[in-house]
Amino acid sequence: MESADAIVIGAGHNGLVAANLLADAGWSVVVLEATPHPGGAVRSGHVTAPGYLSDLFSSFYPLGYASPVLSGLDLDAYGLRWTHAPEVLTHLLPDGRAATLSRDLTRTMASLDQFAAGDGHSWKREYDQWRAISAPMLEAILRPFPPVRGAAGVLRELGTPGALRLARRLLLPVREAGREMFRGEGATLLLAGCALHTDLSPEEAGGGVYGWLLAMLGQQVGWPVPVGGAQRITDALVARLEQRGGRIVYDAPARRVLVARGRAMGVATDDTNYRAYRAVLADVPAPALYLDLVGERWLPALLVEDLDHFRWDGATLKVDWAVRTRMPWKNPAAAGAGTVHLGADLDGLTRYAGHLATGAIPPDPFLLLGQMTTADPSHSPPGTESLWAYTHLPHRAHWEPDEIAAHVERMESVIEEHAPGFRQQVVGRHVFGPADLERENPALVGGALGGGTAAAFQQLFLRPVPGLGRADTPVDRLFLAGSSAHPGGGVHGAPGANAARAALARDRGLTGDAYRALIRLGNRAVYGEPRG
Structure with a gap:
């Protein structure tokens, strides 16, 4: 048996x-x-x-860059550097028009004014x-719930009337929010395309x-x-941890959380038991932690019942391409954008989301596309493009290879329509279907x-289940440290940081019986008594 705090x-x-964060605490x-x-x-x-670097899963990181969690770790001291594409985002409409978000506010304003005067x-x-x-x-979004300090800061800035109106707007579906803010379709499309980085349709509450x-x-x-690819974030986190004496054991899937008298004592793998003197933190989905690693014996019956209603977000199909030239976009507005949204106008986004909601494969996929060499030239040779795109599919247990191949064909057809000749310039392709991503x-x-899901019914104190x-x-x-915990998905580190803070609070300040009594009181109020 091995052991650690x-x-x-x-x-x-x-x-x-x-x-x-735990290593920082000694x-x-x-x-x-x-x-x-x-x-x-x-x-x-x-x-x-050869010579084309791909970010295998996530890629662009506005939340990671702005996150007080990641910035507080001083990862630039471990080699992390950031870079930008000339433009942030372009949404290409089927009719050939484009709405562009630029870090240059005047350029964003000019693009949106083309859709409706005054929208800029x-x-x-x-x-x-x-x-x-x-x-x-x-602060309010990324810190533990309830977000007392962050909410107080918003209230100070806006006053009660402004804060109430902001709260209302943030609960709106993105279509309705856009309608209230803008006259033309371009600005609303920028918002709606961003909302579809989650699984929220333009009509769902909270998409705004x-x-x-x-x-x-x-x-x-x-x-x-990150300069040199997404891996640089991971490399910096690993180097920082190892410098502080932390250790990572690979090819060591957890099989069980060891529990005695209602307390986590360690973790069992196939080969070794690991004793935890102070805490076990799990960066795994909530159903896996509770049902597979802990087991119903140690859980309140109501929590187990609630997990039956846990809803996953949609499945993802991601394709990477090596392109021997720059992308041959018909609309030059897309050429300098790190991210391009394409395949639908606002009504098309609603139809796309409607197919997903009914479990159907969208016949006209909406694509979120990344031009990695445009954002970071180290991703491929000069004059070429390391490209990716992903689209959502219904969440289900199994996909036939022919279904995935057919949908990749649809994705490439969408790109070809906006960038004629794209297919002829592809020199390599890699497909990650839903099962590949999970593997x-x-x-x-x-x-x-x-x-x-990012739906409102599974957020804040309702994430991952009511509690x-x-x-x-x-x-x-x-402690639950993965994206199933508040505040959810995205590369910002908040679920991990919140879990570390909770573990430290359990070990100091509110220690021992007082802390257990407080948490047990809250759990009992929501779930009743655990079976164990």
């Missing part, structure tokens, strides 16, 4: 953030990673053609409000907050990428990237 299950970015930490690689969905590799100034008004509240808003957040961050800080990273269950909205679990000294 903390055992962390999973070396995804959240697990690595948690491990780093704890000994062992991280157990099921695969041969650290990083989870923050990794890079050469999978298309409306965008500036929204951005001015965002700048006034961005720091407390990020995601669209507004990602768009405003794009205006403020851009959507940067490479077991946390991406069924190809779901967000650790569970406290915090990292604490009904098992003492066991």
Whole structure:
């Protein structure tokens, strides 16, 4: 048996953030990673053609760049550097028009004014409000629930009337939010396309907050990428942890959380038991933690019942291409954009989301496309492009290879329509279907990237199930550190940081019986008594 103060299950970015913060506090930490690689969905590799680097899962990182969690780790001291494409985002409409988000506010305004005169100034008004509240808003979003300090900061800036109106707007579907803010389709499309980085349709409540957040961050800080690929974030987190004495064990999938008298005591793998003197933190999906690693014996019956209603976000199909030239876009507005949205106007996005909601494969896929060499020239030789695109599919247990191949053909047809000659310039291609994503990273269950739906009914104190909205679990000294926990998906480190803070609070300040009594009181109020 091996031992440490903390055992962390999973070396995804959240697990690595948690491990780093505990190591900063002087704890000994062992991280157990099921695969041969650290990083989870923050990794890079050469999978298309020699000389072409691809970010295998996630790529552009506005939340990571702005996150107080990641910035507080001083990862630039471990080699992390950021860079930007000339433009942040371009949404290409089927009729050939384009709406562009640029870090240059005047360029964004000019693009949106082409759709409706005055929309540029409306965008500036929204951005001015965002700048006034961005720091407390990020504090409110990324810190543990309830977000007392961040909410107080927003209230100070806006006053009660302004804060109430902001709260209402953030609950709106993105179509309705866009209708209230703008006259033309271009600005609303920027918001709606950003919202579809999650699994929220233009008609779903809460989509406005995601669209507004990602768009405003794009205006403020851009959507940067690490120089040398997404792997650089992981490399920096690993180097920082190892410098502080933390250790990662690879090819060591956790099989069981060891529990005694309602308290997490360690983790069992196939080969070894790992004793945790102070805490176990799990960067895994909530159903895997509770049902597979802990087991019903130690859980309240109501929690087990609630997990039956846990909803995954949609599946993902991602394709990487090596392109021997720059992309031959018909509309030059797309040439300098790191991210391009294409395949639908606003009504088309609603139809696309409607197919997903009914379990059907969208006949006209909406694509989120990344031009990695445009953003970071180190991704491929000069004059070429390392390209990726992904689209959503319904979440289901099995996909036939022919279904995936047919949908890749649809994706390429969408790109070809906007960039004639694209197919002729492709020298390599790599496809990650939903099952491939889960094989490479077991946390991406069924190809779901967000650790569970971003719908309002599974957010805040309802994430991952109705409860406290915090990292604490009904098992003492066991903490949920993955994206199934508040605040959810995205590369920002907040779930890992929140779990580390909860573990530290359990060990100091509110210690021992007082802490257990407080958490047990909250759990009992929500779930009743655990069976164990």
